[in-house]
Amino acid sequence: MPHTLTISQLTDKLAQGELSSREATQSCLDRIAAVDGQLNAFISHDPEDALAQADAADAALASGKSKPLLGVPIAMKDVIAVNGHPLNCASKILGDFNSPYDATVTEKLREAGAVIFGRVNMDEFAMGSSTENSAFGPARNPWNPDCIPGGSSGGSAVAVAADECIASLASDTGGSIRQPAALCGCVGLKPTYGRVSRYGLVAFASSLDQVGPLTKDVRDAATMLGVIAGEDKRDSTNVPEPVPDYIAALTGDVKGLKIGLPKEYQVEGLDPEVKAATEAAVAKLEKQGAEVKEISLPHTQYAIATYYIIATAEASTNLARFEGVRYGARVDGASPEEMNRATRGAGFGEEVKRRIILGTYVLSSGYYDAYYLRAQKVRTLIRQDFLNAFKEVDLIASPTTPTPAFKIGEKANDPLQMYLSDIFTISCNVAGLCGISIPCGFSVSGLPLGLQLLGKPFGEPDLLRAAHAYEQATEWHTKRPKIG
Amino acid sequence: MREDLQHAVKLARIELSAEEEERLGSQLGDILKYVDKLNELDVEGVEPTAHAVPLTNVLREDEPRESLSHEAAMRNAPKTSNGLFIVPKIVE
Amino acid sequence: MTYEAVIGLETHVQLRTRTKMWCGCANEYGAEANTNVCPVCIGLPGVLPVPNAEALRKTALAGMLLNCDVPSYAKWDRKNYFYPDNPKNYQLTQLDFPSTIEGFVEFEFGEGIERVRINRAHLEEDVGKSTHFSDYSGVDFNRAGVPLLEIVTEPDLTDADMAYDYLNALKAILEYGGVSDCNMEKGQVRCDVNISVRPIGQTELGEKVEIKNMNSFSGVRRAASYEIERQIGVLREGGTLVQETRRWDDAVGITESMRTKEDAHDYRYFPDPDLMPHTPSEEWIAEVRASVMELPLARKQRLMADYQLPASDAEVFVGDAALGDYFEVAAKGAKNPKAVANWVMNNLQAKLTETGGSTADLKFESSAIGELVRLVEDSKINSRIAQDVFSEMFESGKAPAVIVEEKGLSQVSDSAELEAFCNEAIEANPGPAQDFRNGKETALNFLKGQVMKASCGKANPQMVGELLKKILGS
């Protein structure tokens, strides 16, 4: 069953000729045919195109080529541009948009030999924490289809957890990779802001967005990061920092690594099972040789408010380009203004509308200083909290989410409650750090739980080292949901 | 919906149904009340952060790169004519 | 009561770069619609801007030419408004930290020199171009993302003619610096005019009227002059003025109110998260400063002082900078720079126009024209021959002295030789000779012509005249 393999397992088998990329790709396609009717992880996929790429990879393998992802089927979140593929951002507004260009990460995957297939489900324009805000219907948690898979990269997490692909590429603006990874029991890595090019990632909030992988284990996350990281002249916010060998960081040794536990993270509404699992995981790392100490992040309680002002402000103008002039599903009107209003009224879902209006409001005349400018200043304080903490510790540990996956529809009418569930993941983006979520147990009801580790800017090697060491000492990541 | 929020809706060019307007109005009211939390903080003298990384002078040299073909540039357009993107008549 | 006008101008000028501001598409006028476009400049989902270094250099250079400071910190902001020609529906511009600030432009106005303060010259991006049909409009994005310099004056201009002269001076400066081609036909210069009037002696400004998107300087002059009259008229009749935007109807020659919606002006500026600040280093600024050239007015004044040229000649050389540069090299060490100027402005320019070439294509040394002038001044050749020598120089690139030598064109000033020519001419043309003796002065010119012809133009014409008179008079 090649679709259940990790990247490293599959590339080994491909290299040894035990398996072809076509077989692996076909296996994923069969798996999608079998389970995706129930899970709705994929918005669309093109089997013919995927198999053609697989055949090309097989030819390259046969000629002795070796590349880090040669022949590996990777599913793409529907927010990353792939030349010749649809790009919908899980929204109605893009209509039958077909991208005429590749994102930089797409190019890098191609260069690494990946079979890039499928458009996976998400919250519309990456706005949400449950993948319920998709114009293509909600994705479902493979551990319990009545539950949400998390979001916004829900489809990516489901596709990986349910073995519909080998790995997936997604984006994280406030936890959109880590939170669904935690709720679906896979590994989700958000790189440091500026580590991975954003060119071709449809912007939600430009100063917070970052592309990262969802994978079946930590080694695969390291492999994927090694492929997608690096300088890109098309992204002014991309940091020209050399890319280290992330696989080499996976030493299994955490001796002397200092891990901080923020005292402010003992929040109201933290599920006791989640709390216990996190404590157990930290105890395990301590036993493996890490030093654990309490730290303080005094501005934690302001992170969500800060985030929602900055993210929505940026989003309100990033999404202004979707108005029916150059692309997308136009709804006609007598004037350009009427056409814009009708197009956007019909094309955007409610959460997107809510955020655009909020973002427009906080930037509008008379409110800018009170909301946007103030939030930017608090952002400075939050970032400073972390930089201070990182003078004392190498990593910060916390739960990824305050609760396991909740039921579909449970929070649909209370956006604020939904926003508050982002408490542990949001600061990482606000401060521009790197973070990872790894499986650390299950709830009594059988839902996965995630441990989040945060690292300093460009501290991915330490982050991966600790995550990998923990993973080596546990079995959580080997568990798979039973579907169908 | 509050008048100041209606102003934002107008600026954002989003048509809302009456029902949407009412629901969003009350939800946004709650959210704005929540974010008022930031007023508790004294931010006097704090520099605003616009970027998560402190980069400056990221420039490109004035060198041509291949553009999109006309066909590729227009292929997603809702309406075209004579090589132009067609929109309802602009009246100033 | 007498009133005075207060005018401020915001002038948008396309920068001369090879590529657009944020992408590698050609910055080029006249291509087929939507062919100089890419994902970045048509605002496809997912794209990002990267600033063109040359546009920043040209902006700093323009600032320096306008006597502005180049601050060590500049940043980019988004100006949000929906318009079909605006691909992202926000325009990238520099709101509170522009690339250049606080300068001035000096220009000739009436008898004196006028100074207009420049508030700032900042960089932004152009939008696409709309064409209107009977029941729809079409947009071409070739122009979208072209770097645009916006030069904002303080409200220092006091009448329509002054605004007109300022604009021409600004254009000359920017063309001179190679910052922009300022081609009006190609829409490379556009202007917003702010006008108010107030009773003389009042310090606070009156209600400001903005006339947007003017694309000719004479239009600005006419619109401003109309608008000043209109505003004064309203006040004189006891009316009040409101701050508003008006449109200039060039055909009718009036301005009319544009009813703009109130919320149209809430641009929600905020710092662009996709672009990093520009913090030019001392070295970078010095490098740009090294390319700062003399401004037209300064050059004109210097040409008049250093070469004793009349204002009209100096203006020719200021208007055509390359020709002016050529003149300065040619006139170096010349005893009579005015004569050199005449050669450059008349003969050289005529030849260049004829051949369609430029001074860069010339085969002869730039010092050659000075030498040629000296040959005439020293009576080595006459000015007729000088024309031939010049043609030969133009063809072969040989030095004038060499040509004169090779072709034996030296002026014949030997009296014996000339006397022989004269006698021959008189003998061959007894009629005219007699006419002269009978007092018909013009007959001498005919004989002189015959001598010149016989000598292949080399005879010293002055001496020939004297000799003929002497022979015929004796």
Ligand SMILES: [Zn+2]
């Ligand atoms: Zn372009």
